[in-house]
Amino acid sequence: MSRNVEIKARVKDLEFAKERILHLNSELCKDSDPKTTVLNQEDVFYNLPNxxxxxxxxxxxxxxxxxxxxxxxxxxxxPKLSTYHKCEVPENLSVVLTKALGTWGIVKKSRTLIMVGQTRVHFDNVEGLGCFVELEVVLKDDQTVEEGQCIAKNIMYCMGIEEIDLISISYVNYKHPTIWTLTTKMRYENVADETKVA
Structure with missing residues (x-):
């Protein structure tokens, strides 16, 4: 099982946000890799038991x-903890999963990745939603969640991201709020009343 500490925020200008990361001269960001990786992604979400x-x-x-x-x-x-399992799979597995489980949401985005130390900084242009920045602090085995939260907050402040910019739920939940509410109401007792991105 792998662990991240994550923050997601709305931004008005992705290019400006990228420049802030690439030109930060603080000790925090001195290891920034000036190289960027552009990833075009499509995520298909499957139904799961309650x-x-x-x-x-x-x-x-x-x-x-x-x-x-x-x-x-x-x-x-x-900053919040995310635990995950991930593996490479054949493309036709999506057909099997769709038949067996059914789908409830699709998210398409263009993502630019810049590494800042152990943090993956994602600059996302999400189809139908707009522009966001996501920080993923990849925790080492001996690191605590609190250490990851501190790293994420420091980068957030260096980028000029404010608390009001932060969002609490994932892109797919924003894009399909009604479906998400119906499929998760039995799992979550307190869900933020956020149904769309302005």
Whole structure:
């Protein structure tokens, strides 16, 4: 099982946000890799039993093998722990999963990745939703969640991201709020009343 600490926020100008990361001169970001990787992704989400609190998605990445990802993450603003399992799979597995489980959402996005130390900084242009920045602090085996939260907050502040910009739920929940509410109301007692991105 792998672990991340994540933050997701709305941004108005992705290019400006990228420049902030690439030109930060603080000690925090001195290891920034100026190289960027552009990933065109499509995530298909599958129905799961009500006993499961996580999400299962089939990710298509242009130029890379598909991945099957199961993850479990708290739906809240601020840095939050995400645990996940991921593996490369054949493309035709999506047909089998769709027949067996059914789907409830699809998210397409263009993602630019820049590494800042152990943090994956994603600049996402999400179809139908707009522009976002996502931080994923990849925790080492001996690191605590609190350490990851501190790293995420520091990068967030260096980028000029404010608390009001943070979002609590995933892209698929924003894109399909009604379906998500119906399929998760038995799992979550307190869900933020966020149904769309302005």
């Amino acid at each position: 006993t499961s609190t996580g999400k299962l998605k089939f990710r298509k990445i242009e130029g890379f093998p598909p991945e099957l990802i199961y993850y479990d993450r708290e739906e809240s603003t601020g």
